[in-house]
Amino acid sequence: MSERTGASTVALENAVSISSFAAVGGKKEGEGPYGSCFDYIDTDDYFGQSSFEEAESAMQGLALQNALEKRKLAKNELSFLIGGDLLDQCIGTSFGTKSFGIPFLGIYGACSTMSEALLLASLLVDSGAGKYVGAITSSHFCTAERQYRFPLEYGGQRTPTSQWTATASGALLVERDYGPPYVRAVTVGKIEDMGITDANNMGAAMAPAAYSTVSRFFADTGLSPTAFDAIVTGDLGNVGSRILIDLFERDGVDIKSRHLDCGRMIFDQKTQDVHAGGSGCGCAASMLCGHFLKEIKAGSYRNILFAATGALLSPTSSQQGRSIPSVSHLVWISDQPKGAEL
Amino acid sequence: MSERTGASTVALENAVSISSFAAVGGKKEGEGPYGSCFDYIDTDDYFGQSSFEEAESAMQGLALQNALEKRKLAKNELSFLIGGDLLDQCIGTSFGTKSFGIPFLGIYGACSTMSEALLLASLLVDSGAGKYVGAITSSHFCTAERQYRFPLEYGGQRTPTSQWTATASGALLVERDYGPPYVRAVTVGKIEDMGITDANNMGAAMAPAAYSTVSRFFADTGLSPTAFDAIVTGDLGNVGSRILIDLFERDGVDIKSRHLDCGRMIFDQKTQDVHAGGSGCGCAASMLCGHFLKEIKAGSYRNILFAATGALLSPTSSQQGRSIPSVSHLVWISDQPKGAEL
Numbered sequence: 001m002s003e004r005t006g007a008s009t010v011a012l013e014n015a016v017s018i019s020s021f022a023a024v025g026g027k028k029e030g031e032g033p034y035g036s037c038f039d040y041i042d043t044d045d046y047f048g049q050s051s052f053e054e055a056e057s058a059m060q061g062l063a064l065q066n067a068l069e070k071r072k073l074a075k076n077e078l079s080f081l082i083g084g085d086l087l088d089q090c091i092g093t094s095f096g097t098k099s100f101g102i103p104f105l106g107i108y109g110a111c112s113t114m115s116e117a118l119l120l121a122s123l124l125v126d127s128g129a130g131k132y133v134g135a136i137t138s139s140h141f142c143t144a145e146r147q148y149r150f151p152l153e154y155g156g157q158r159t160p161t162s163q164w165t166a167t168a169s170g171a172l173l174v175e176r177d178y179g180p181p182y183v184r185a186v187t188v189g190k191i192e193d194m195g196i197t198d199a200n201n202m203g204a205a206m207a208p209a210a211y212s213t214v215s216r217f218f219a220d221t222g223l224s225p226t227a228f229d230a231i232v233t234g235d236l237g238n239v240g241s242r243i244l245i246d247l248f249e250r251d252g253v254d255i256k257s258r259h260l261d262c263g264r265m266i267f268d269q270k271t272q273d274v275h276a277g278g279s280g281c282g283c284a285a286s287m288l289c290g291h292f293l294k295e296i297k298a299g300s301y302r303n304i305l306f307a308a309t310g311a312l313l314s315p316t317s318s319q320q321g322r323s324i325p326s327v328s329h330l331v332w333i334s335d336q337p338k339g340a341e342l
Numbered sequence: 343m344s345e346r347t348g349a350s351t352v353a354l355e356n357a358v359s360i361s362s363f364a365a366v367g368g369k370k371e372g373e374g375p376y377g378s379c380f381d382y383i384d385t386d387d388y389f390g391q392s393s394f395e396e397a398e399s400a401m402q403g404l405a406l407q408n409a410l411e412k413r414k415l416a417k418n419e420l421s422f423l424i425g426g427d428l429l430d431q432c433i434g435t436s437f438g439t440k441s442f443g444i445p446f447l448g449i450y451g452a453c454s455t456m457s458e459a460l461l462l463a464s465l466l467v468d469s470g471a472g473k474y475v476g477a478i479t480s481s482h483f484c485t486a487e488r489q490y491r492f493p494l495e496y497g498g499q500r501t502p503t504s505q506w507t508a509t510a511s512g513a514l515l516v517e518r519d520y521g522p523p524y525v526r527a528v529t530v531g532k533i534e535d536m537g538i539t540d541a542n543n544m545g546a547a548m549a550p551a552a553y554s555t556v557s558r559f560f561a562d563t564g565l566s567p568t569a570f571d572a573i574v575t576g577d578l579g580n581v582g583s584r585i586l587i588d589l590f591e592r593d594g595v596d597i598k599s600r601h602l603d604c605g606r607m608i609f610d611q612k613t614q615d616v617h618a619g620g621s622g623c624g625c626a627a628s629m630l631c632g633h634f635l636k637e638i639k640a641g642s643y644r645n646i647l648f649a650a651t652g653a654l655l656s657p658t659s660s661q662q663g664r665s666i667p668s669v670s671h672l673v674w675i676s677d678q679p680k681g682a683e684l
Contacts (some may be wrong), residue, residue, distance in 0.1 A: 080350070087656065087658070088431070089430070089452065089655065090450045090654070103350035104532060106450040106654070108448040109448050116447060123465075126469070127470075192440075316433065320396075327446060
């Protein structure tokens with residue numbers, strides 16, 4: 001595997017560590033199977049604020065503060081903070097992080113935001129442009145529901161393919177030479193659009209993006225699924241996960257035995273009534289920062305691919321009858337730095 | 343000036359060139375003082391599409407195609423494309439560029455988008471993560487007006503401090519060793535918020551962000567305004583430009599003689615009735631790609647600072663009475679690569 005493997009996959013040249021990480025969630029997430037993995041759970045999803053949008057911002061502030069404290073870093077020691085969210089003009093992030101005063105790079109990747117932020121943070125740390133770089137994102141059921149779908153009070157029926165936006169935030173810090181987990185390579189996603197127009201079936205819209213990026217990573221690196229303990233997608237949910245496994249099966253590639261999807265994990269699908277699973281930037285971000293990174297640190301996983309997926313629709317594009325473009329960015333996270341044998 | 347000058351200013355290590363650039367605009371922009379600088383002007387602002395949102399996307403496609411053709415590059419030769427826009431969930435960019443199939447990094451910086459995209463593109467090319475990296479953004483008067491303010495048909499009265507969103511797109515390509523213009527250093531902006539709540543006075547909201555970033559660049563590099571032929575801000579307009587000059591005057595720093603603002607330049611303020619000036623991601627992007635980069639190539643300018651400014655509000659945050667956080671990212675563009683004397 002060369003240092004620069006292909007147009008869209010970049011192998012890092014240095015030992016780039018994810019040195020700290022924190023996850024914050026709402027009541028329902030706290031009651032889910034990974035509830036104990038969160039650093040903080042709010043009991044009424046308002047996080048002490050007076051609007052859901054302010055609550056989402058407060059959640060980001062808590063996650064970032066937690067990540068900084070675990071690493072014993074002051075906010076002014078961060079070179080850059082990279083983040084975004086689902087809200088129009090990404091106000092969850094700008095209002096949530098402005099008081100930290102960290103040089104800020106806003107991104108938009110819908111639910112792929114944590115992958116994109118971690119990817120960029122890793123590249124900036126690898127090149128030396130930044131010493132400590134943070135990545136952050138969030139989603140909130142109540143802000144997403146009223147922005148993308150219906151006012152909560154309306155109590156609309158949800159379709160079987162719909163997913164439940166997680167109320168959660170994840171934040172992490174990247175720097176060199178701090179031990180595992182390490183980021184070894186990243187693959188930047190292409191926008192894929194297979195013509196799905198049903199905004200209540202985002203798993204189907206996003207599966208081709210995950211397929212495109214993950215298969216490009218394998219082609220660029222010459223590696224195969226067996227090199228990884230887990231291939232983690234963001235929030236394809238039940239529908240999208242089946243499609244992704246099918247797409248790989250057509251190529252004769254089996255990923256079923258090691259595919260995990262944050263959207264299928266974050267809620268208990270038997271008892272929590274979330275239909276096709278969880279979703280939202282905060283879903284993959286909190287599962288990464290609350291669960292997967294800990295498992296790598298603890299040695300239960302050695303190598304995982306983290307490929308969060310984002311549906312790049314807006315209420316306006318849906319109302320205009322347009323299809324749903326999607327993107328997935330990939331990060332290879334490992335217990336070993338570059339150059340180590342798999 | 344060291345290679346790595348400060349937490350938020352990064353001096354590039356290689357000769358990073360802006361190798362191609364193109365600007366596309368609408369009818370009013372074509373009638374403005376820089377109308378002849380655009381590569382393409384559409385006569386009815388629909389760009390052959392059936393909605394204004396699709397028109398904005400089409401504009402981005404035209405700008406990117408133009409930039410690729412000028413450099414004689416195929417779309418699949420680009421390593422990455424970095425872009426975003428003002429529309430909810432950045433649909434102008436995702437729908438406008440998806441057919442190119444270029445690995446895509448979505449960003450959100452409001453009207454600072456071109457600075458942020460160029461900054462990131464330069465860092466990725468400097469480090470070798472990408473060989474050819476594109477940067478793109480756009481704005482459209484008709485999509486912005488109905489999203490942020492009123493339906494066009496309403497014909498609402500505009501306040502004296504309001505600015506006119508430019509219908510324009512700019513696209514550029516970055517690579518190493520292609521001659522001038524070069525990017526020599528970049529400064530990542532911090533989110534500033536002085537408590538302005540009037541969404542019709544974005545110049546006042548954004549001026550402190552430009553001041554914060556430009557003054558940090560001078561502090562980090564030890565350079566002063568006299569080293570630059572022009573200090574170009576994005577779209578502070580008449581109100582914000584006066585505030586920026588005032589803020590520097592308080593420090594005893596004179597930038598008045600070399601300050602230019604794209605929002606004050608793009609329209610003829612005597613005849614085009616735009617009140618405090620132009621605005622929108624496309625304003626600074628098209629002035630950069632249609633005018634300033636050409637002037638550096640022609641030798642009329644040797645060193646400029648390009649600091650586009652973005653107001654990170656949303657209609658929701660305004661309706662909730664919240665203030666307007668703003669950000670400005672800076673790029674030092676020069677006719678000489680790194681290491682050359684000023």
